[in-house]
Amino acid sequence: xxxxxxxxxxxxLISAGIFILEMVKVAVLAGITIALIRYYLFKPFYVxxxxxQPNFHEKEYLIIDELSYRFREPVREEVIVFxxxxxxxxxxxxxxxxxxxxTVKISGGKLYIYNNENPEGFELDENYLPEDFVTExxxxxxxxENQVFVLGDNRANSLDSRRFGPIDKSLVVGRAWxxxxxxxxxxxxxxx
Numbered sequence: 001x002x003x004x005x006x007x008x009x010x011x012x013l014i015s016a017g018i019f020i021l022e023m024v025k026v027a028v029l030a031g032i033t034i035a036l037i038r039y040y041l042f043k044p045f046y047v048x049x050x051x052x053q054p055n056f057h058e059k060e061y062l063i064i065d066e067l068s069y070r071f072r073e074p075v076r077e078e079v080i081v082f083x084x085x086x087x088x089x090x091x092x093x094x095x096x097x098x099x100x101x102x103t104v105k106i107s108g109g110k111l112y113i114y115n116n117e118n119p120e121g122f123e124l125d126e127n128y129l130p131e132d133f134v135t136e137x138x139x140x141x142x143x144x145e146n147q148v149f150v151l152g153d154n155r156a157n158s159l160d161s162r163r164f165g166p167i168d169k170s171l172v173v174g175r176a177w178x179x180x181x182x183x184x185x186x187x188x189x190x191x192x
Contacts, residue, residue: 051093051153051158053153054130054153055079055153060179060182061179062081062093063177064081064173064176064177068175069172074148075096076096076097076098076099076113076124077126079096080094080148080173080174081093081176082172085165085171086164092150094150094151094158097124097149097161099143100144100147101115101116103115103142103143105121105139105141106136106137106139106140109136110134111123111124111126111135112124128153134155135151137162141161143166144168146168149167
């Protein structure tokens with residue numbers, strides 16, 4: 001009887017050990033998968049400040065797509081997260097206005113884009129902004145071949161390319177893909 005109990009105890013310990021080992025393997029594989037997704041595909045981003053109002057508000061939680069720009073170029077009017085050129089530890093959320101090789105002119109509260117396809121320029125129709133929003137100042141910015149020009153949607157309260165100039169594309173982390181919080185504003189952002 002005692003020998004039978006010992007065999008059962010040993011079998012139980014072996015089964016428990018195998019179960020624990022399998023659970024550890026699953027946890028490790030899940031951790032590796034989450035880490036790969038988190039660091040190479042999608043990154044969470046918490047909105048701070050008012051520079052992107054009325055379209056993005058303080059304390060909203062976004063998921064940033066880090067993969068798209070490995071296969072294609074940024075598109076005008078996409079909202080991106082990038083490292084602040086003056087302090088790469090800080091991350092900013094802004095909208096792409098000017099693309100590589102273009103010239104952006106701010107005049108009379110409006111934005112004008114000059115490029116190879118439009119050498120005479122065109123006024124940018126910013127239908128994502130309320131009609132009373134204006135872009136202050138009269139300036140011209142030439143964008144380098146590996147740069148983009150970014151502005152906050154809340155032009156009166158935004159630290160953007162008007163101050164620090166066009167940003168190098170190497171500073172771009174990715175594009176805003178999903179708004180996950182608050183739940184009543186859940187949305188996926190498609191290309192403009």
